Amino acid sequence: MKDFSELKAIFEAQGHPSFRANQLLHDVCQRGVADYKDMSNLPVTLRDYLNENLPILSIEEKQSSVAVDGSVRKVLFRCKKDGKKIEAVLMRFKDGRRTVCVSSQVGCAMGCSFCATGKMGFKRNLTYEEISDQVLYFASDIRSYGETISNVVFMGMGEPFNNYDNVMRAVRFLNDARGLNIGARNITLSTSGVVPGILKLMDDGLQVNLAISLHAPNQELRESMMPVAKKYGLDELMDAVTKYTNKTHRRVSYEYVMIAGVNDDLSLAHQLGNLIEGQLCHVNLIPYNLTDGNKFKRSLNRKMDDFVKILETYRVPTTIRVSLGQDIDAACGQLAGGKV
Numbered sequence: 001m002k003d004f005s006e007l008k009a010i011f012e013a014q015g016h017p018s019f020r021a022n023q024l025l026h027d028v029c030q031r032g033v034a035d036y037k038d039m040s041n042l043p044v045t046l047r048d049y050l051n052e053n054l055p056i057l058s059i060e061e062k063q064s065s066v067a068v069d070g071s072v073r074k075v076l077f078r079c080k081k082d083g084k085k086i087e088a089v090l091m092r093f094k095d096g097r098r099t100v101c102v103s104s105q106v107g108c109a110m111g112c113s114f115c116a117t118g119k120m121g122f123k124r125n126l127t128y129e130e131i132s133d134q135v136l137y138f139a140s141d142i143r144s145y146g147e148t149i150s151n152v153v154f155m156g157m158g159e160p161f162n163n164y165d166n167v168m169r170a171v172r173f174l175n176d177a178r179g180l181n182i183g184a185r186n187i188t189l190s191t192s193g194v195v196p197g198i199l200k201l202m203d204d205g206l207q208v209n210l211a212i213s214l215h216a217p218n219q220e221l222r223e224s225m226m227p228v229a230k231k232y233g234l235d236e237l238m239d240a241v242t243k244y245t246n247k248t249h250r251r252v253s254y255e256y257v258m259i260a261g262v263n264d265d266l267s268l269a270h271q272l273g274n275l276i277e278g279q280l281c282h283v284n285l286i287p288y289n290l291t292d293g294n295k296f297k298r299s300l301n302r303k304m305d306d307f308v309k310i311l312e313t314y315r316v317p318t319t320i321r322v323s324l325g326q327d328i329d330a331a332c333g334q335l336a337g338g339k340v
Protein backbone atom coordinates (compact mmCIF):
# COMPACT_ATOMS: atom_id res chain seq x y z
CA MET A 1 0.00 0.00 0.00
CA LYS A 2 1.04 3.62 -0.41
CA ASP A 3 2.94 5.28 2.41
CA PHE A 4 1.65 8.20 4.45
CA SER A 5 2.98 10.98 2.23
CA GLU A 6 1.55 9.48 -0.94
CA LEU A 7 -1.81 8.70 0.67
CA LYS A 8 -2.02 12.21 2.08
CA ALA A 9 -1.39 13.72 -1.38
CA ILE A 10 -4.02 11.45 -2.95
CA PHE A 11 -6.60 12.30 -0.29
CA GLU A 12 -5.96 16.02 -0.45
CA ALA A 13 -6.28 15.94 -4.25
CA GLN A 14 -9.69 14.31 -3.74
CA GLY A 15 -10.73 17.02 -1.26
CA HIS A 16 -10.37 14.87 1.86
CA PRO A 17 -8.44 15.86 4.98
CA SER A 18 -4.99 14.32 5.51
CA PHE A 19 -6.01 12.52 8.72
CA ARG A 20 -7.83 10.06 6.45
CA ALA A 21 -4.36 8.77 5.51
CA ASN A 22 -3.73 7.95 9.18
CA GLN A 23 -7.06 6.16 9.40
CA LEU A 24 -6.35 4.06 6.33
CA LEU A 25 -2.87 3.10 7.54
CA HIS A 26 -4.26 2.20 10.94
CA ASP A 27 -7.05 0.07 9.44
CA VAL A 28 -4.78 -1.88 7.12
CA CYS A 29 -1.57 -2.17 9.14
CA GLN A 30 -2.83 -2.37 12.71
CA ARG A 31 -6.36 -3.78 12.41
CA GLY A 32 -5.70 -5.97 9.36
CA VAL A 33 -8.72 -4.74 7.40
CA ALA A 34 -8.37 -6.12 3.89
CA ASP A 35 -11.34 -4.55 2.14
CA TYR A 36 -12.33 -0.89 1.80
CA LYS A 37 -15.98 -1.75 2.39
CA ASP A 38 -15.06 -2.74 5.97
CA MET A 39 -13.52 0.67 6.71
CA SER A 40 -16.65 2.20 8.17
CA ASN A 41 -14.74 5.20 9.52
CA LEU A 42 -14.12 6.43 5.94
CA PRO A 43 -16.86 8.30 4.01
CA VAL A 44 -18.63 6.13 1.43
CA THR A 45 -17.52 8.39 -1.46
CA LEU A 46 -13.89 7.95 -0.43
CA ARG A 47 -14.27 4.19 -0.04
CA ASP A 48 -15.78 3.99 -3.54
CA TYR A 49 -12.94 6.07 -4.97
CA LEU A 50 -10.30 3.94 -3.26
CA ASN A 51 -11.96 0.74 -4.33
CA GLU A 52 -11.81 1.75 -7.96
CA ASN A 53 -8.44 3.45 -8.03
CA LEU A 54 -6.14 2.20 -5.30
CA PRO A 55 -5.74 -1.53 -4.67
CA ILE A 56 -4.64 -2.05 -1.05
CA LEU A 57 -1.77 -4.35 -2.06
CA SER A 58 0.33 -4.00 -5.23
CA ILE A 59 1.07 -7.75 -5.28
CA GLU A 60 -1.07 -10.89 -5.08
CA GLU A 61 -0.37 -14.43 -4.00
CA LYS A 62 0.06 -16.90 -6.87
CA GLN A 63 1.39 -19.92 -5.03
CA SER A 64 2.35 -20.82 -1.51
CA SER A 65 4.23 -23.67 0.13
CA VAL A 66 4.75 -24.54 3.78
CA ALA A 67 7.67 -26.50 5.22
CA VAL A 68 6.72 -29.86 6.73
CA ASP A 69 7.43 -28.61 10.25
CA GLY A 70 5.34 -25.48 9.66
CA SER A 71 8.25 -23.17 10.46
CA VAL A 72 8.46 -21.58 7.02
CA ARG A 73 5.99 -20.35 4.45
CA LYS A 74 7.18 -19.30 1.01
CA VAL A 75 4.89 -17.28 -1.23
CA LEU A 76 5.24 -16.59 -4.92
CA PHE A 77 3.71 -13.18 -5.62
CA ARG A 78 2.59 -11.64 -8.89
CA CYS A 79 3.18 -7.91 -9.24
CA LYS A 80 -0.14 -6.40 -10.29
CA LYS A 81 1.40 -3.74 -12.53
CA ASP A 82 3.20 -6.06 -14.96
CA GLY A 83 2.76 -9.67 -13.87
CA LYS A 84 6.40 -10.14 -12.80
CA LYS A 85 6.96 -12.80 -10.12
CA ILE A 86 8.83 -12.44 -6.85
CA GLU A 87 9.18 -14.57 -3.75
CA ALA A 88 9.18 -13.84 -0.04
CA VAL A 89 9.45 -16.10 2.97
CA LEU A 90 7.98 -16.03 6.47
CA MET A 91 10.07 -17.75 9.14
CA ARG A 92 8.50 -18.68 12.48
CA PHE A 93 11.36 -19.23 14.92
CA LYS A 94 11.01 -21.21 18.13
CA ASP A 95 12.05 -18.14 20.16
CA GLY A 96 8.93 -16.30 18.95
CA ARG A 97 10.49 -14.17 16.21
CA ARG A 98 8.38 -13.86 13.10
CA THR A 99 10.71 -12.80 10.34
CA VAL A 100 9.92 -11.95 6.74
CA CYS A 101 12.66 -12.29 4.15
CA VAL A 102 11.76 -9.88 1.33
CA SER A 103 12.88 -9.43 -2.25
CA SER A 104 14.03 -6.00 -3.41
CA GLN A 105 14.32 -6.68 -7.15
CA VAL A 106 12.88 -9.03 -9.76
CA GLY A 107 15.93 -11.21 -10.35
CA CYS A 108 19.40 -9.90 -9.65
CA ALA A 109 22.26 -8.57 -11.73
CA MET A 110 25.03 -9.63 -9.37
CA GLY A 111 25.45 -13.18 -10.70
CA CYS A 112 26.86 -14.85 -7.57
CA SER A 113 27.90 -18.35 -8.59
CA PHE A 114 26.08 -20.18 -5.79
CA CYS A 115 22.73 -18.37 -5.94
CA ALA A 116 19.49 -19.40 -7.70
CA THR A 117 18.34 -15.78 -8.07
CA GLY A 118 21.63 -14.80 -9.71
CA LYS A 119 20.93 -17.30 -12.49
CA MET A 120 17.69 -15.49 -13.43
CA GLY A 121 19.43 -12.28 -14.39
CA PHE A 122 18.00 -8.86 -13.59
CA LYS A 123 14.46 -7.92 -14.66
CA ARG A 124 13.59 -4.73 -12.78
CA ASN A 125 13.64 -2.92 -9.46
CA LEU A 126 10.66 -3.34 -7.17
CA THR A 127 8.80 -0.21 -6.05
CA TYR A 128 8.80 0.64 -2.34
CA GLU A 129 5.19 -0.49 -2.26
CA GLU A 130 5.92 -3.90 -3.80
CA ILE A 131 8.65 -4.40 -1.19
CA SER A 132 6.67 -3.37 1.89
CA ASP A 133 3.56 -5.20 0.64
CA GLN A 134 5.41 -8.51 1.02
CA VAL A 135 5.56 -7.78 4.76
CA LEU A 136 2.00 -6.45 4.91
CA TYR A 137 0.77 -9.65 3.27
CA PHE A 138 2.38 -11.87 5.92
CA ALA A 139 1.38 -9.49 8.72
CA SER A 140 -2.27 -9.89 7.85
CA ASP A 141 -1.77 -13.63 7.32
CA ILE A 142 -0.44 -14.32 10.83
CA ARG A 143 -2.70 -11.84 12.59
CA SER A 144 -5.36 -14.57 12.62
CA TYR A 145 -3.13 -16.59 14.99
CA GLY A 146 -2.57 -13.52 17.17
CA GLU A 147 0.99 -13.10 15.88
CA THR A 148 2.82 -10.04 14.55
CA ILE A 149 5.87 -9.60 12.36
CA SER A 150 8.89 -8.85 14.52
CA ASN A 151 11.75 -8.74 12.00
CA VAL A 152 12.38 -8.06 8.33
CA VAL A 153 15.49 -9.11 6.42
CA PHE A 154 16.35 -7.96 2.90
CA MET A 155 17.88 -11.29 1.90
CA GLY A 156 15.48 -12.42 -0.80
CA MET A 157 15.82 -11.78 -4.52
CA GLY A 158 17.98 -8.83 -5.53
CA GLU A 159 20.73 -6.55 -4.29
CA PRO A 160 19.02 -3.99 -2.03
CA PHE A 161 21.67 -1.30 -2.57
CA ASN A 162 21.09 -1.43 -6.34
CA ASN A 163 17.55 -0.26 -5.54
CA TYR A 164 18.52 2.01 -2.67
CA ASP A 165 15.78 4.65 -2.75
CA ASN A 166 12.88 2.20 -2.97
CA VAL A 167 14.41 -0.03 -0.29
CA MET A 168 14.88 2.85 2.12
CA ARG A 169 11.39 4.16 1.47
CA ALA A 170 10.03 0.68 2.21
CA VAL A 171 12.13 0.56 5.41
CA ARG A 172 10.68 3.90 6.52
CA PHE A 173 7.18 2.68 5.77
CA LEU A 174 7.69 -0.54 7.77
CA ASN A 175 9.17 1.49 10.62
CA ASP A 176 6.38 4.11 10.62
CA ALA A 177 4.51 4.08 13.95
CA ARG A 178 1.28 4.84 12.07
CA GLY A 179 1.73 1.60 10.13
CA LEU A 180 3.41 -1.71 11.03
CA ASN A 181 5.78 -0.01 13.48
CA ILE A 182 8.61 -2.52 13.06
CA GLY A 183 11.67 -1.25 14.91
CA ALA A 184 14.57 -0.20 12.65
CA ARG A 185 16.85 -2.37 14.80
CA ASN A 186 14.76 -5.35 13.74
CA ILE A 187 15.32 -4.65 10.05
CA THR A 188 18.43 -5.98 8.30
CA LEU A 189 19.76 -4.93 4.90
CA SER A 190 22.06 -7.44 3.28
CA THR A 191 24.46 -6.40 0.53
CA SER A 192 26.80 -8.37 -1.67
CA GLY A 193 29.31 -5.55 -1.11
CA VAL A 194 28.05 -2.50 -2.99
CA VAL A 195 30.30 0.06 -1.35
CA PRO A 196 28.40 3.26 -2.28
CA GLY A 197 25.28 1.78 -0.63
CA ILE A 198 27.17 1.06 2.61
CA LEU A 199 28.44 4.65 2.71
CA LYS A 200 25.00 6.06 1.94
CA LEU A 201 23.43 3.96 4.70
CA MET A 202 26.12 5.20 7.09
CA ASP A 203 24.97 8.79 6.45
CA ASP A 204 21.26 7.97 6.43
CA GLY A 205 20.87 7.89 10.20
CA LEU A 206 18.47 4.92 10.32
CA GLN A 207 19.31 2.35 13.00
CA VAL A 208 18.90 -0.66 10.69
CA ASN A 209 21.31 -3.60 10.72
CA LEU A 210 23.84 -4.13 7.97
CA ALA A 211 24.84 -7.60 6.76
CA ILE A 212 27.66 -8.09 4.27
CA SER A 213 27.67 -11.22 2.10
CA LEU A 214 31.40 -11.86 2.29
CA HIS A 215 31.74 -15.58 1.47
CA ALA A 216 35.51 -15.40 0.91
CA PRO A 217 38.38 -13.83 2.86
CA ASN A 218 40.63 -12.95 -0.08
CA GLN A 219 40.18 -11.03 -3.32
CA GLU A 220 40.90 -13.88 -5.70
CA LEU A 221 38.43 -16.33 -4.20
CA ARG A 222 35.80 -13.64 -3.69
CA GLU A 223 36.04 -12.57 -7.34
CA SER A 224 35.58 -16.18 -8.44
CA MET A 225 32.36 -16.49 -6.41
CA MET A 226 30.96 -12.97 -6.64
CA PRO A 227 31.51 -10.80 -9.74
CA VAL A 228 30.73 -7.68 -7.63
CA ALA A 229 34.18 -8.10 -6.07
CA LYS A 230 35.78 -7.02 -9.37
CA LYS A 231 34.06 -3.65 -9.07
CA TYR A 232 34.39 -3.18 -5.31
CA GLY A 233 37.52 -4.99 -4.17
CA LEU A 234 37.95 -6.50 -0.73
CA ASP A 235 40.22 -3.65 0.48
CA GLU A 236 37.65 -1.05 -0.57
CA LEU A 237 34.89 -3.08 1.10
CA MET A 238 36.84 -3.37 4.36
CA ASP A 239 37.54 0.40 4.29
CA ALA A 240 33.82 1.08 3.87
CA VAL A 241 32.91 -1.25 6.75
CA THR A 242 35.47 0.43 9.02
CA LYS A 243 34.05 3.87 8.17
CA TYR A 244 30.53 2.53 8.78
CA THR A 245 31.27 1.03 12.19
CA ASN A 246 33.34 4.05 13.27
CA LYS A 247 30.53 6.42 12.44
CA THR A 248 27.48 4.41 13.48
CA HIS A 249 28.98 2.28 16.30
CA ARG A 250 26.78 -0.46 14.95
CA ARG A 251 27.96 -4.04 14.57
CA VAL A 252 27.96 -5.51 11.05
CA SER A 253 27.24 -9.16 10.28
CA TYR A 254 29.35 -11.03 7.78
CA GLU A 255 27.50 -13.77 5.95
CA TYR A 256 29.69 -16.69 4.88
CA VAL A 257 28.02 -19.51 2.96
CA MET A 258 29.88 -22.77 3.58
CA ILE A 259 30.51 -24.64 0.31
CA ALA A 260 32.50 -27.86 0.38
CA GLY A 261 35.88 -27.60 -1.34
CA VAL A 262 35.27 -23.99 -2.42
CA ASN A 263 35.60 -21.71 0.61
CA ASP A 264 35.73 -24.05 3.60
CA ASP A 265 39.43 -24.89 3.83
CA LEU A 266 40.53 -24.20 7.40
CA SER A 267 43.35 -21.96 6.16
CA LEU A 268 40.55 -19.65 4.94
CA ALA A 269 39.13 -19.50 8.47
CA HIS A 270 42.53 -18.14 9.59
CA GLN A 271 42.53 -15.65 6.69
CA LEU A 272 39.04 -14.54 7.67
CA GLY A 273 40.07 -14.18 11.31
CA ASN A 274 43.04 -12.03 10.28
CA LEU A 275 40.90 -9.93 7.96
CA ILE A 276 38.21 -8.93 10.47
CA GLU A 277 39.90 -9.36 13.86
CA GLY A 278 39.15 -6.35 16.07
CA GLN A 279 36.18 -5.16 13.99
CA LEU A 280 32.76 -4.54 15.52
CA CYS A 281 31.28 -7.56 13.79
CA HIS A 282 29.73 -10.97 13.94
CA VAL A 283 30.03 -13.86 11.49
CA ASN A 284 27.11 -16.02 10.37
CA LEU A 285 28.21 -19.26 8.77
CA ILE A 286 25.42 -20.40 6.44
CA PRO A 287 25.22 -24.07 5.50
CA TYR A 288 24.99 -24.07 1.68
CA ASN A 289 21.54 -25.02 0.39
CA LEU A 290 21.37 -27.17 -2.67
CA THR A 291 19.66 -25.54 -5.63
CA ASP A 292 18.61 -27.24 -8.85
CA GLY A 293 21.42 -27.72 -11.31
CA ASN A 294 24.07 -26.32 -9.02
CA LYS A 295 27.42 -27.98 -8.85
CA PHE A 296 28.17 -27.11 -5.25
CA LYS A 297 27.79 -29.12 -2.04
CA ARG A 298 27.37 -28.10 1.58
CA SER A 299 30.38 -28.29 3.92
CA LEU A 300 30.45 -31.05 6.50
CA ASN A 301 29.15 -30.09 9.94
CA ARG A 302 32.55 -30.91 11.41
CA LYS A 303 34.17 -28.40 9.03
CA MET A 304 31.74 -25.69 10.10
CA ASP A 305 32.41 -26.42 13.78
CA ASP A 306 36.17 -26.16 13.14
CA PHE A 307 35.63 -22.84 11.35
CA VAL A 308 33.81 -21.51 14.42
CA LYS A 309 36.61 -22.66 16.74
CA ILE A 310 39.28 -21.00 14.62
CA LEU A 311 37.38 -17.71 14.40
CA GLU A 312 36.94 -17.75 18.16
CA THR A 313 40.74 -17.73 18.52
CA TYR A 314 40.60 -14.35 16.73
CA ARG A 315 37.85 -13.24 19.14
CA VAL A 316 35.36 -13.02 16.27
CA PRO A 317 31.85 -13.96 17.50
CA THR A 318 30.53 -16.61 15.11
CA THR A 319 27.37 -18.64 14.79
CA ILE A 320 26.19 -21.31 12.40
CA ARG A 321 22.85 -20.16 11.08
CA VAL A 322 19.86 -22.40 11.54
CA SER A 323 18.63 -22.88 8.01
CA LEU A 324 14.87 -23.24 7.73
CA GLY A 325 12.75 -24.13 4.74
CA GLN A 326 15.12 -26.22 2.66
CA ASP A 327 12.36 -28.68 1.77
CA ILE A 328 10.47 -25.92 -0.06
CA ASP A 329 13.49 -24.14 -1.61
CA ALA A 330 13.00 -21.22 0.73
CA ALA A 331 16.41 -21.11 2.35
CA CYS A 332 19.19 -18.60 1.62
CA GLY A 333 20.12 -18.44 -2.06
CA GLN A 334 17.18 -20.60 -3.16
CA LEU A 335 14.64 -17.97 -4.18
CA ALA A 336 14.16 -17.81 -7.91
CA GLY A 337 10.72 -16.35 -8.59
CA GLY A 338 9.12 -19.76 -8.87
CA LYS A 339 11.92 -20.59 -11.31
CA VAL A 340 10.20 -18.50 -13.98
Ligand code: SF4
Pocket residue numbers: 108109110111112115116117118119156157158159192213333
Ligand atom coordinates in the same frame (compact mmCIF):
# COMPACT_ATOMS: atom_id res chain seq x y z
S1 SF4 B 1 23.42 -13.85 -3.55
FE1 SF4 B 1 22.22 -11.95 -3.48
S2 SF4 B 1 23.47 -10.48 -4.66
FE2 SF4 B 1 24.24 -12.54 -5.18
S3 SF4 B 1 23.07 -13.11 -7.06
FE3 SF4 B 1 21.95 -13.92 -5.25
S4 SF4 B 1 20.41 -12.34 -4.80
FE4 SF4 B 1 21.99 -11.38 -6.08
